[in-house]
Amino acid sequence: xxxxxxxxxxxxxxxxxxxxxxxxxxxxxxxxxxxxxxxxxxxxxxxxxxxxxxxxxxxxxxxxxxxxxxxxxxxxxxxxxxxxxxxxxxxxxxxxxxxxxxxxxxxxxxxxxxxxxxxxxxxxxxxxxxxxxxxxxxxxxxxxxxxxxxxxxxxxxxxxxx
Numbered sequence: 001x002x003x004x005x006x007x008x009x010x011x012x013x014x015x016x017x018x019x020x021x022x023x024x025x026x027x028x029x030x031x032x033x034x035x036x037x038x039x040x041x042x043x044x045x046x047x048x049x050x051x052x053x054x055x056x057x058x059x060x061x062x063x064x065x066x067x068x069x070x071x072x073x074x075x076x077x078x079x080x081x082x083x084x085x086x087x088x089x090x091x092x093x094x095x096x097x098x099x100x101x102x103x104x105x106x107x108x109x110x111x112x113x114x115x116x117x118x119x120x121x122x123x124x125x126x127x128x129x130x131x132x133x134x135x136x137x138x139x140x141x142x143x144x145x146x147x148x149x150x151x152x153x154x155x156x157x158x159x160x161x162x
Contacts, residue, residue: 004044007040007044008037008040008041008044009037011036011037011039011040011041011089012033012034012036012037012040013033014036014088014089015032015033015035015036015037015085015086015088015089016029016032016033016036018036018084018085018088019032019033019085022084022085024081024085025077025081027075028075028077028081028082031071031075031082032081032082032085032086033085035064035067035068035071035082035083035085035086036085036086036088036089037089038063038064038067038086039060039061039063039064039067039086039087039089039090040060040089040090042056042059042060042063042064043056043057043059043060043089043090044056046059046060053117053120053121053124054120054121054123054124055124056124057090057120057121057124057125057128058124058125058127058128058131059128060090060128061087061090061124061125061126061127061128061129061132062128062129062131062132062135063128063132064082064083064086064087064090064128064132065079065083065128065129065131065132065133065136066132066135066136067082067086068080068081068082068083068086068132069132069133069136083129087125087129090121090125091121091125092117092118092121092122095114095115095117095118095121096114096118098110098114099111099114099115099117099118102114102115103115
């Protein structure tokens with residue numbers, strides 16, 4: 001438990017560093033950093049339930065995508081300001097490093113194992129972003145449809161009064 005808390009704090013701090021590197025505006029730095037901590041929290045939680053790096057990355061990136069869209073509307077900023085730094089803790093840097101190290105040193109077993117892990121995480125992240133974006137698109141289209149129906153009812157009731 002203590003190790004997980006330390007990892008989540010470090011994910012938030014690491015995200016802060018990347019947010020500074022990507023020149024995120026000062027008023028969005030804390031929110032962007034919280035997104036990184038949230039993505040790692042989700043990753044660890046799903047990883048605890050099932051040992052799949054793919055599913056953990058998929059769920060965590062979908063959650064961070066939803067978080068980014070919500071923060072974009074609340075903070076009146078583009079969603080990418082929160083999405084890109086928030087995904088940084090999920091990137092498979094260590095696995096990619098060991099995959100490359102395996103191929104350079106001729107250790108094909110290590111290359112295959114870590115290369116597979118890298119690919120699974122990358123596909124999970126991409127899939128999570130797609131799923132999160134589609135959920136937001138669906139919610140917004142339902143909301144727009146509902147708003148149009150209410151507007152049509154109001155017009156009809158006004159016409160009946162006249």
